[in-house]
Amino acid sequence: MTFSIRRGLLAAAVLALASTALFGQVAVAKKTYKEPRLTVSTQRLAAALHCPVPLVRGKGKQPLMLVTGTGYTGAEAYAIGSAALKTLGRPICYVDFPYRTTGDIQISTQYLVYGLRTMAQRAGRPIAVFGISQGALLPRIALTYWPSLGKKVTDVIAVAGTQHGTTLIGECSAAKPCVPAAWQQRAGSKLLKAVNSQRDESPGPTAWTTVRTATDETVQPQTGSNPTSSLKGASNILIQSVCPGRKTGHIGSALDSVTFAAALDALGHKGPAKVKRFPKNVCASLLAPGLSSSAKAAGAFVPDPQTTAPAVPAEPRVQKWLSYQLPASLFVPFDSSF
Numbered sequence: 001m002t003f004s005i006r007r008g009l010l011a012a013a014v015l016a017l018a019s020t021a022l023f024g025q026v027a028v029a030k031k032t033y034k035e036p037r038l039t040v041s042t043q044r045l046a047a048a049l050h051c052p053v054p055l056v057r058g059k060g061k062q063p064l065m066l067v068t069g070t071g072y073t074g075a076e077a078y079a080i081g082s083a084a085l086k087t088l089g090r091p092i093c094y095v096d097f098p099y100r101t102t103g104d105i106q107i108s109t110q111y112l113v114y115g116l117r118t119m120a121q122r123a124g125r126p127i128a129v130f131g132i133s134q135g136a137l138l139p140r141i142a143l144t145y146w147p148s149l150g151k152k153v154t155d156v157i158a159v160a161g162t163q164h165g166t167t168l169i170g171e172c173s174a175a176k177p178c179v180p181a182a183w184q185q186r187a188g189s190k191l192l193k194a195v196n197s198q199r200d201e202s203p204g205p206t207a208w209t210t211v212r213t214a215t216d217e218t219v220q221p222q223t224g225s226n227p228t229s230s231l232k233g234a235s236n237i238l239i240q241s242v243c244p245g246r247k248t249g250h251i252g253s254a255l256d257s258v259t260f261a262a263a264l265d266a267l268g269h270k271g272p273a274k275v276k277r278f279p280k281n282v283c284a285s286l287l288a289p290g291l292s293s294s295a296k297a298a299g300a301f302v303p304d305p306q307t308t309a310p311a312v313p314a315e316p317r318v319q320k321w322l323s324y325q326l327p328a329s330l331f332v333p334f335d336s337s338f
Contacts, residue, residue: 035146036321038110045114051093052078053086057124062154062267063091065119067112069133069160069251070101070181071308077132080251083290084260088267093119099309101134102179104316105191108134109141113149116142120152128155128267132254133219134181136161136210136229141195143203145321150204155272157263158210160253163201164228165192166219177311187228190315194322202233209272211259213239218250235272237262242275243283260288 038045055063066085068077074094078085085092095115097108116139120127129139136158143149143156165187172178172186184191202208212222212229221228222238230236239248239258248256261282266273 033147033327035148036319038114040107040110040114042114045111046118048074048096048098048111049093049115049118050074050096051091051119052082053090053092055091055093055119055122057122061088061090062125063093063119063123063127064088064267065116065127065129066092066094067129067131067135067138068094068097068101069131069135070185073097073100077135081255081288081291083292084255084288087289088264091123099179100307102181103309104180105134105138105141105184106316106319106322108181109138109145112138113142113146116149116152126152126154128157129153130157130159130263131161132159133250134162134185137163137185137195140201140203140231141322143206144195144198144200144326145324147204147326150206153204153206155207155209155266157259157266157273158208158229158231158234159259160212160216160219160250161210161229161231162192162219163210163231164196164226165189166228168218168220172315174313177313179309179311180316181309183312183315190318191322194318198326200233201231207266207270207272208234209262209266210234210236211239211253211256211262212237213246213248213250213253213256215240215247216250216253235262235266235274237273237275242278246283246286248286255287255291257282257285257288 066074066078068074074096078092078094093115095111097103097111101108116127116129131139139156139158140163143153162185166185167187169182169186172183183189208231210229210231212227214223216222219228227236227238237258239253239256240246242258253259261278262273265277269277
C-alpha cells in the first residue's frame with residue numbers, strides 16, 4: 001500500500017470519527033436541552049388562539065399565523081389587514097395576547113409558542129408566520145428558545161421588528177413608569193441583550209425575511225450599518241431600496257405593496273424572499289391588494305388605555321430560560337419532516 005493511499009485512508013477515518021463525534025454532540029445537546037415549560041394555564045392559552053379563516057387539515061394552501069404588535073389585539077390586527085390577507089386564500093390564525101400585547105414579552109411568547117404548536121398540529125403540516133413590530137420579535141424568541149418549533153414553521157416574515165430595540169421609546173424610569181413591553185423593547189433592554197447574545201439571529205431551518213421602512217416613526221434606526229429590524233441570516237429588505245422615495249410609516253409598513261410582495265415570494269418559494277423575483281410593477285401601488293387607505297386602516301382602532309398592562313417602575317426581571325446560552329449544536333437544521 002502506497003503512502004498516499006494510507007494517508008487518504010487515515011484522513012477519511014479521521015473525518016468519519018469527527019463527523020460521528022459532531023452528530024453525537026448534536027444528539028446529546030438536543031436530548032439534554034429542555035425547552036422552557038409554559039407557565040400560563042392551557043385554558044388561557046387555548047382561549048387566546050383564533051382562526052377567522054378556518055384551518056383545513058392537510059388541504060389547500062399553507063396556513064398563516066398573524067402576530068400583532070404592541071397596543072393591539074390580534075383581532076384588531078386582523079381587521080386592519082384582513083382585506084389584503086383574504087387575497088392570499090390561506091387559512092389564518094392569530095393570538096390575542098394579554099393587555100393588548102403591552103404586558104411582559106416573556107409571557108406573550110408563551111401564548112405564541114402554544115399557538116404555533118396548536119396551529120401546526122391542527123393543520124397537520126408546517127405553517128408560516130407574518131408579524132409586525134413586537135409581533136416580528138415574538139416569533140424569533142419562540143423559535144430560538146423552543147427550537148422544536150423549527151420543523152413546524154417554514155417561514156417568518158418579520159415586518160418593522162424591534163429585534164435590536166428602538167431608540168424612539170420615551171423615558172421609562174421609576175418616576176415615569178412604562179408598560180412592561182415598552183421597557184423590554186427599548187434599545188439596550190435586558191431582555192434584548194439576552195436574546196441578542198444568542199449565536200443565531202434567524203434560528204432553525206425556518207426561512208427568515210425582514211421588511212422595514214426608513215421612515216418608521218416608532219422603530220429606529222432602520223438605515224445605516226445596523227438596522228434594528230434586520231437579522232443576520234435573513235433576507236433583509238428596505239422598502240425604499242425597492243421603491244425609492246416612498247414614505248411609509250410603522251403600521252403602514254405591514255400594509256405596503258413591497259411587504260406584500262415579499263410575503264408572497266417567501267411563501268411561494270423555498271427559502272426567504274428575493275427582491276429580484278418581485279413583480280416589476282410592485283411600486284405602482286402604495287398598498288397591498290385589497291387595501292384602499294393606509295391612514296384609514298391604521299387609525300381604525302385606538303388602543304384603550306384602560307386595558308393595557310399596568311405601568312411598572314422598572315423592566316421585568318429576565319427569566320432564567322431567556323438568559324440561558326444555547327449551545328451552537330441546537331442550531332443545526334432539524335429534520336424538516338412533520
